Amino acid sequence: MIRMAAQRIALGCMLLVAASVLIFAGTQILPGDVAQSILGRSATPESLASLREELGLNKPAVQRYLDWLLAFLSGDLGTALSNGKDIGESVAGRLGNTLFLAGWAAAFSVPLAIFLGLLSVRYQDRTPDRMISGLSLASISLPEFFIGYLLIYFLAVKLQWFPSVATLNADMPLGEKLRTIALPVMVLTMVVLAHMMRMTRAAILNVMQSAYIETAELKGLTPFNVIRKHAFPNAIAPIVNVVMINLAYLVVGVVVVEVIFVYPGMGQYMVDHVSKRDVPVVQACGTIFAAVYIGLNLVADLVSIISNPRLRHPK
Amino acid sequence: MSRKIDDYVRRTAAGLMSRREFFGRTSALGLSTAMAGSLLATSVKAMGPNKGGVIKAGIQGGESTNSLDPALSASSVPSHNLTAFGDLLVEVSPEGEIVNRLAESVESSAGARTWHFRIRKGVEFHNGKTLTPDDVLKTMERHSADDSQSGALGVMRGIESMKTDGDIFSVTLSTPNADLVYLMADYHLVIQPGGGFDDPASGIGCGPYVLEFNEPGVRHGFTKFANYWDDGRGHADQVEVVVLNDNTARAAALQSGQVHYINRVDPKVAELLGRAPNINIESISGRGHYVFIMHNDTAPFDNNDLRLALKYAIDREEMVDKILRGYGSVGNDTPINAAYPLYSDDLGQRAYDPEKARFHYEKSGHDGSPIVLKVSEAAFPGAVDASQLFQQSAKRAGIPLQVERVPNDGYWSEVWNKEPFCASYWSGRPVQDQMFSTAYKSDADWNDTRFFRDDFDALLAQAKAELDLVKRKELYRQMSVMLRDEGGVIVPMFNDFIDAVSTSLGGWVGDPGGGSMFDGALVKTWLL
Numbered sequence: 026m027i028r029m030a031a032q033r034i035a036l037g038c039m040l041l042v043a044a045s046v047l048i049f050a051g052t053q054i055l056p057g058d059v060a061q062s063i064l065g066r067s068a069t070p071e072s073l074a075s076l077r078e079e080l081g082l083n084k085p086a087v088q089r090y091l092d093w094l095l096a097f098l099s100g101d102l103g104t105a106l107s108n109g110k111d112i113g114e115s116v117a118g119r120l121g122n123t124l125f126l127a128g129w130a131a132a133f134s135v136p137l138a139i140f141l142g143l144l145s146v147r148y149q150d151r152t153p154d155r156m157i158s159g160l161s162l163a164s165i166s167l168p169e170f171f172i173g174y175l176l177i178y179f180l181a182v183k184l185q186w187f188p189s190v191a192t193l194n195a196d197m198p199l200g201e202k203l204r205t206i207a208l209p210v211m212v213l214t215m216v217v218l219a220h221m222m223r224m225t226r227a228a229i230l231n232v233m234q235s236a237y238i239e240t241a242e243l244k245g246l247t248p249f250n251v252i253r254k255h256a257f258p259n260a261i262a263p264i265v266n267v268v269m270i271n272l273a274y275l276v277v278g279v280v281v282v283e284v285i286f287v288y289p290g291m292g293q294y295m296v297d298h299v300s301k302r303d304v305p306v307v308q309a310c311g312t313i314f315a316a317v318y319i320g321l322n323l324v325a326d327l328v329s330i331i332s333n334p335r336l337r338h339p340k
Numbered sequence: 341m342s343r344k345i346d347d348y349v350r351r352t353a354a355g356l357m358s359r360r361e362f363f364g365r366t367s368a369l370g371l372s373t374a375m376a377g378s379l380l381a382t383s384v385k386a387m388g389p390n391k392g393g394v395i396k397a398g399i400q401g402g403e404s405t406n407s408l409d410p411a412l413s414a415s416s417v418p419s420h421n422l423t424a425f426g427d428l429l430v431e432v433s434p435e436g437e438i439v440n441r442l443a444e445s446v447e448s449s450a451g452a453r454t455w456h457f458r459i460r461k462g463v464e465f466h467n468g469k470t471l472t473p474d475d476v477l478k479t480m481e482r483h484s485a486d487d488s489q490s491g492a493l494g495v496m497r498g499i500e501s502m503k504t505d506g507d508i509f510s511v512t513l514s515t516p517n518a519d520l521v522y523l524m525a526d527y528h529l530v531i532q533p534g535g536g537f538d539d540p541a542s543g544i545g546c547g548p549y550v551l552e553f554n555e556p557g558v559r560h561g562f563t564k565f566a567n568y569w570d571d572g573r574g575h576a577d578q579v580e581v582v583v584l585n586d587n588t589a590r591a592a593a594l595q596s597g598q599v600h601y602i603n604r605v606d607p608k609v610a611e612l613l614g615r616a617p618n619i620n621i622e623s624i625s626g627r628g629h630y631v632f633i634m635h636n637d638t639a640p641f642d643n644n645d646l647r648l649a650l651k652y653a654i655d656r657e658e659m660v661d662k663i664l665r666g667y668g669s670v671g672n673d674t675p676i677n678a679a680y681p682l683y684s685d686d687l688g689q690r691a692y693d694p695e696k697a698r699f700h701y702e703k704s705g706h707d708g709s710p711i712v713l714k715v716s717e718a719a720f721p722g723a724v725d726a727s728q729l730f731q732q733s734a735k736r737a738g739i740p741l742q743v744e745r746v747p748n749d750g751y752w753s754e755v756w757n758k759e760p761f762c763a764s765y766w767s768g769r770p771v772q773d774q775m776f777s778t779a780y781k782s783d784a785d786w787n788d789t790r791f792f793r794d795d796f797d798a799l800l801a802q803a804k805a806e807l808d809l810v811k812r813k814e815l816y817r818q819m820s821v822m823l824r825d826e827g828g829v830i831v832p833m834f835n836d837f838i839d840a841v842s843t844s845l846g847g848w849v850g851d852p853g854g855g856s857m858f859d860g861a862l863v864k865t866w867l868l
Contacts, residue, residue, distance in 0.1 A: 057753035071486060182595045185597075286589065294404045
């Protein structure tokens with residue numbers, strides 16, 4: 026069990042290095058470089074040359090990658106080429122914001138999705154089930170920017186309940202922060218809800234066909250208790266898997282929501298630096314994103330192993 | 341009746357009544373709109389700017405990569421920051437006149453070859469240091485050094501030497517330039533303590549506001565500088581630039597009252613947005629223009645008949661109508677329009693003429709292969725649609741134009757100034773000399789049409805040194821005609837700058853130099 030976990034973690038680290046190589050290669054393939062992007066249309070051959078020299082872009086690519094890797098391993102993310110800010114500091118703030126938003130979105134959406142999933146099973150093929158499925162499928166089918174604009178129009182512009190611009194800053198009290206991120210949390214909840222809810226429903230329905238469920242019913246348990254006590258624990262592995270995928274999405278895939286609500290998270294930060302070819306920042310962000318993805322999937326794997334006695338005690 | 345009007349004026353000036361309502365009510369009382377407008381303007385002026393409060397701007401054109409270094413400023417958010425914390429030697433007023441800022445007076449000698457700026461005394465930087473002519477000299481040296489990354493490097497090119505003498509900062513040019521003072525108004529040339537050599541991105545200047553927080557790509561906040569020298573600027577206690585790159589987010593933030601004004605309103609929604617009771621649309625025609633550029637030295641564009649054919653094959657009226665929705669004016673294949681000083685209005689407007697286009701196209705002897713136009717939305721908003729309109733109008737003249745859409749990303753480094761035929765934009769310059777020197781002189785850095793003409797360069801040099809305005813105007817006229825008839829630039833339209841402003845903001849005066857009062861609205865407006 027522990028050996029297995031260690032293997033997984035080691036594999037994860039190797040994947041991470043591979044991902045960072047891919048990201049670096051990708052930024053090298055993109056047309057133009059950071060000097061050109063910084064100077065934009067005001068670039069002249071002289072200013073380009075002097076900026077390249079100053080930023081150390083004249084070194085060979087392999088050396089730049091190795092320099093970066095060594096610094097990264099020693100915990101130094103370096104400074105952004107485009108504005109000279111310390112990357113570690115900027116990323117910490119941005120990552121904090123992203124996790125804050127993702128955390129609250131998850132705190133609402135995961136329990137809600139699982140509860141709605143259980144409810145759907147309880148009222149399978151009846152009106153509540155149809156309504157839950159219909160509404161959640163409708164919300165996942167609408168593009169998230171459209172849901173965002175709808176909420177902005179009604180809740181921010183018309184009713185003025187929440188601000189349309191979710192510019193979070195550290196000095197706000199918690200209540201104010203929650204009000205600020207209310208709209209993006211709603212959008213994210215609507216986007217991830219259906220996937221998790223449907224998976225919960227399907228996994229539990231699958232278990233519900235088993236003989237021991239029938240036994241539980243026969244010994245007189247209420248339908249909801251049958252689901253909660255007997256069906257749910259056995260369906261937990263696929264549910265955790267899909268929950269983790271959605272959590273990862275909440276951390277790494279919310280650029281569109283960040284743009285619409287002007288939320289100062291990681292996604293927008295990374296996109297800005299990609300378009301400026303600011304390789305160290307892209308590297309740092311990309312590696313963190315990859316780490317989140319790999320980490321959450323690792324957790325999902327471990328949970329499914331723990332929850333399944335057959336995997337826990339392999340022959 | 342006059343008491344009623346007075347009351348309306350007072351209430352509108354104080355922001356208690358919307359302008360729309362004001363004009364409605366006064367016209368009901370028999371007052372013409374023009375009269376009511378001037379009444380209101382006088383009254384607002386008489387009330388004077390209010391002090392205090394927080395003004396917030398929702399601005400497109402900011403990224404998390406932005407720096408506070410004035411030399412690197414290239415979009416609206418950084419230039420908003422510059423006007424908040426910095427000051428220039430001189431500025432160009434909306435009327436096109438020179439306004440002295442940190443220079444108390446400006447004189448030229450030796451037939452406009454040497455210029456003397458008397459530096460204002462008693463001006464303090466935010467770090468407590470007093471402004472000296474030496475700071476000015478150092479700043480100019482930083483922007484004009486050969487290895488400078490400054491966006492103002494181009495305008496500093498003609499400088500031979502600079503020195504200080506007492507309160508005077510003098511510039512000597514290699515050749516006389518009657519417009520030098522306009523070049524010194526370039527928005528990059530914010531005076532920094534010690535020229536900003538040790539810490540260019542410190543955000544320390546001698547402007548009306550002191551930097552409080554700097555979160556690139558999110559927001560930039562400033563508080564009033566207590567020892568600011570000019571009472572006519574910096575009315576609010578605090579100002580904030582909120583980066584809002586998404587068009588819809590920007591409009592929503594203004595509508596829900598989170599910001600006081602927004603820039604770059606999409607012409608498609610400007611009218612709808614203006615219908616809201618608490619929002620005015622402020623649009624001003626400027627010197628900015630959208631262009632299609634052809635390289636004069638690359639086949640098939642090295643043939644003037646083919647260039648003329650394409651110039652006649654574009655429907656300018658249609659573009660102003662459909663791409664700018666009327667927020668703009670037609671171009672005339674020269675970068676100069678009525679917003680420039682010394683503009684000649686007798687050039688004759690070039691119009692869409694399929695017959696002439698066909699005539700020149702056939703005369704050019706082009707082999708009939710499709711002419712490829714590279715375009716992306718990065719070139720200007722609506723560039724792809726505009727290219728398709730161009731394709732259709734050219735087709736009616738028998739010219740096979742093929743529109744090739746390329747990615748926004750990398751457009752300025754890979755396509756513009758490299759491909760022989762593509763879409764682009766120019767934001768214009770305060771004076772004609774600068775516009776021509778930047779983009780049409782043979783050795784200009786951004787000669788993006790590869791226009792190499794000795795006779796044009798000679799005219800430019802002659803006009804630069806000509807102090808007689810009538811003669812200079814005639815020289816500029818000749819240059820415009822030359823560009824229009826032989827140049828590689830197609831100028832279908834001049835775009836207006838469109839801002840949307842909350843009615844709670846007073847003192848808004850459009851500036852042809854750029855939108856948002858040339859990015860200076862935060863320091864020049866006040867809360868009503």
